[in-house]
Amino acid sequence: MSLASVPVAALPRAAEPAPDAALRIDLTALLSILGRNRLLIAATLATALLGGLMVTLLISPRYVATASIQIDQEADRVLEGAEVQPQAGYADADRFLQTQADVLRSRTLAIRVAQRLKLFGDPAFFHAMEAAAPQEAPTTGETARSRDATLRLLQEQLAAALPRNSRVARIAFESTDAALAARIANAYADEFIAANLQRKFDSSAYARDFLSRQLAAAKLRLEDSERALTHYARAARLIRTADTGEGSHAGIPGSVTAASLVQLNGAANDARAARIAAEQKWRAISPVPVLNIPEVLGNQAVERLLEQRAAGAAELQRERARHLSEHPSVRQLEFQQAELDRQVSTLATAIRSSIHDQYRDALGRERALAAQVEGLKQATLAEQDRGVRYAILAREADTNRTLYDGLLQRYKELSAAAGINANNLSIVDRAEPPLAPSSPKLALNLLVALTLGLILAGATVLVREQFDDAVRAPDEVEGKLGLPLLGAIPRVQDIAAEVVRPRSPAGEAYNALRSALVHASPHGLPRTLLVTSSQPGEGKSTTSYAIAAGLARLDRRVVLVDLDLRRPSLHRMLELPNDCGVSDVLARQARLESALQDSRALGLAVLTAGAVAPNPAELLGSASMAEMMAALVERFETIVLDAPPVLGLADAPTLAAQAEATVFVVEAGRRSRGATKDALRRLRAGRAAILGLVLTKFDLRTAGMGHYRVGYYDYGEAEPLRQAAE
Structure with a gap:
């Protein structure tokens, strides 16, 4: 079986969030956030209430x-x-x-x-x-x-x-x-x-007093305007036959010439718009090859010819595959293709010419209408010259008459109503002296202070949570890192001792992790499983050891390999010698059989790291590494690889690309300042198939989940065990 026989697509991925996931409120996560920040929230609210009380006491009653x-x-x-x-x-x-x-x-x-x-x-x-x-x-x-x-x-x-x-x-x-x-x-x-x-x-x-003076002046203006209107109408020989506006002299009868000018000017504007559209259309297609013109491509006849040409081309290809180019059937099909090309070209050229003809027709119509409009303008101006002055005088007379009538009527009303004041x-x-002050109001001030305190506390918690990249609880894994959670390991005092006790909190957690790995993909448990983390000290080696020990208890042939050639730790955890190991096998200074060690207590084989190598990156990416992995695959059912942390090194991404699946370990509550996400990006860039994430050192109280009264993995204990939050 190859080292990467399980396709990456077959391995589980983080679930894509639903379209409305951002709109839903996770009450559990909210309670966790409030629990983690309870002291900050309480201090903020207490300060706000104290400030509101002090302000109330210092303000004088009003x-x-x-x-x-x-x-x-x-x-x-x-x-x-x-x-x-x-x-x-x-x-x-x-x-x-x-x-x-x-x-x-x-x-x-x-x-x-x-x-x-x-x-x-x-x-x-x-x-x-x-x-x-x-x-x-x-x-x-x-x-x-x-x-x-x-x-x-x-x-x-x-x-x-x-x-x-x-x-x-x-x-x-x-x-x-x-x-x-x-x-x-x-x-x-x-x-x-x-x-x-x-x-x-x-x-x-x-x-x-004001109206009496205005009436006299309005009367004189009315007489003068009526006299001027009559004299001008007689001199200009204008006879008003109908009213066209407000008042009795608002205008003169409508002119046919003016109406024709309006109608023709509208037609000229339409013609200009049509010419501009046709010109833009022609300019847009003139430099374009005929077969790229949208009108040509959208023509049904051209579409049918192109479909026939495509079918003929396919037939020609098949004939050329069976016969020589001089064969009659090939010549016939080539002639048909040439004829179809000619027809397409002729039809496309005709469409292009019709567009150009439309542009020339629109240009001619625009010029003809423009000439007619210009002629009507001159006739209308000559006709209007005689009526402009009359309309001005008539409008002035009507205005003066309306003003005079209004002033006269108002003056009569005021004269009759003089001395009457309603x-x-x-x-x-009426106002009475109030018995109780309106301010300050203690309850209102405390409510405002409490509201401001809640807003300030909420904003502070929100900013703090936004800049906090630590994963504290299992329900934060997918939201912050986009990976499925494989298991959550509680924080205990002696993790090495707890791992070998299957019914301890840590043992139960690792049993659950083992079950998740067995069912992690449609192909079952991967043959080669790599365990890594973003930083040292997150529980990577312990997790590797626990996974290997748990699989060994299922009577599987398992080997645990320490690939951290820079800072190996498995040999100390298992209390095994480290005289000969991976570095010696890769440097061809020892055989694999001699480097393998049996852990009879755990029922698995162990391959320690060996001596610290001066060039670990080169050794892990060498042909010797591939040979060693192939030999391990032939001998064991499952190979658990304890890889070094990703950090800024090339070791972990190189190894992850060689393993069938990768398990990523994150310490709960540890602020990484972006190192975790950067490590995941590097692993994905190296085409690592990441099964999911294991959350280690998980503490309920630190995660703000102290409201849960029953600890993780405590159910069924014969004797009371320490709760996972302690």
């Missing part, structure tokens, strides 16, 4: 007093036109209400409130607002600086809210003095209503 005002879109009208300001339509209600909210927050209203309550320069007000009062000169009263500070505090602590589905506005003011907050909120409500009435009264008086604002609730 009170919010609220008054409410109803804002109607229209006030009650005694007379039509009583409202000087135009009412907002129902479609514009949101904008109207937002305008009222902006007025509430305006500086002007803040000045009225400050004057009403005499807050300018009041030290009690600044004390209640937790602000330092500006220093003033002894001889001056209210300074600009003091006024600005007072108005700024009023505007900053005011909250005006207008819900979308209600017309009741809430005016809220916040302060450390509950009574002062209520007085200011009520003052805002009163001054808002008073200011609204004052604006309406001022607007009415100003509007009447208000659309009314107080719903």
Whole structure:
């Protein structure tokens, strides 16, 4: 049997993740992550809660007093036109209400409130607002600086809210003095209503005076525009027969010439677009061989000819294989092929010529339409010259008439409604001094602190996990390394003693690994099995020893070979001499039979590494290595190869390419800084058939799986054994 008789495709590979695997949440893995980082999470949450408590205790209590005002879109009208300001339509209600909210927050209203309550320069007000009062000169009263500070505090602590589905506005003011907050909120409500009435009264008086002056000017403009329109129409001999626009003089009758120009111009644009498309098509195919033109390749006749030519070519090949080139049947088929080529070429040339004809036709149509459009342009311009001035004058007269009528009607309404002031604002609730502070809220602050702590802890754990390439638990193997898990070996104090006890936790784990290897591929257990790891000290040699011992207990002829010619360790583990071994056989200084040793206690043969060789890479890749492996295959049913770590050396990839299958060993919880993935990439680059991965030194508690109460491989023990997590 050859050393690589089992095809690589027959060996198990890591399962491809399902398309939605990234969307599923593995609760077990999540619990493991939380368990590993429980101290970090607890410290972060405790710090956040302590910070929230300290902030709450240091903040002074603040009170919010609220008054409410109803804002109607229209006030009650005694007379039509009583409202000087135009009412907002129902479609514009949101904008109207937002305008009222902006007025509430305006500086002007803040000045009225400050004057009403005499807050300018009041030290009690600044004390209640937790602000330092500006220093003033002894001889001056209210300074600009003091006024600005007072108005700024009023505007900053005011909250005006207008819900979308209600017309009741809430005016809220916040302060450390509950009574002062209520007085200011009520003052805002009163001054808002008073200011609204004052604006309406001022607007009415100003509007009447303004409209009287505008009416006189509008009347003069209307008379002048009507007179100018009449004189121009008589001089230009223009008679208006129909209305074509807004107003009574908006335009003149439509022109046939103009309509024809529009229609013909559209046709010219279409012709130009058609010519551009045809030209682009022609330019695209002109340099291309005729048989590569898409239109030629898509032609059904060409497709049939090409199919006939392909069939004829196949027939010609068969005839040439049976007869000489001068044979009549060969000559006949060659003539048919030439005729098919001529027909294809003729048809392709015709298709190409039709594309060029389409381009020339489109170019001619474009030029003809362009000439007709140019002629109509001149005729239309001449016709329009006489109507432009008339349309301008008619539009001006209509505008002046509309403006005059509107001003006259509005002036009459304002004159009738003078002295009537309707208000659309009314107080719903007056503010009362609040009994309980609005802030700080201990529960809310602690909840916010807890939320921020959870976010910070989650982000910290996420970053930590992203940069942590250690494999701690069996369920992380496929996700991080893309290999199937063959077995998980628990961490124990004396692994060598545990391996030979079949019912110990480690012994049971290696028995499970042995079963996985027996059923690892459709061909059963590989004849040559190589065991390696990315770094030293991960349990590679112990795993090799355990696999070989477990297979020997199945009455198989097994040999354990130590191929780590740089740092051999199997002879010390098995307490065997290392005088003669692999290096001596490969250097042809000893025969294989003399180097093999029997381990009667384990029931297997052992081939130690021998003396440390100065050139291990050359020996492992030599012809002597192939000969030794062939001899071992003939003598034993299973050869277990303890290979050196991959590291940056060529030993392991070289040996993995010679073995039927490779088992990769990873120490649980060991950070490799990318060495594990790099080792796997090197093994795959060397065409190694990797069966899967063995996770060694697995500790439940270190892996964050301490919530499991039953240890791995403890079931059925006659006497209590140490749990795998201890």
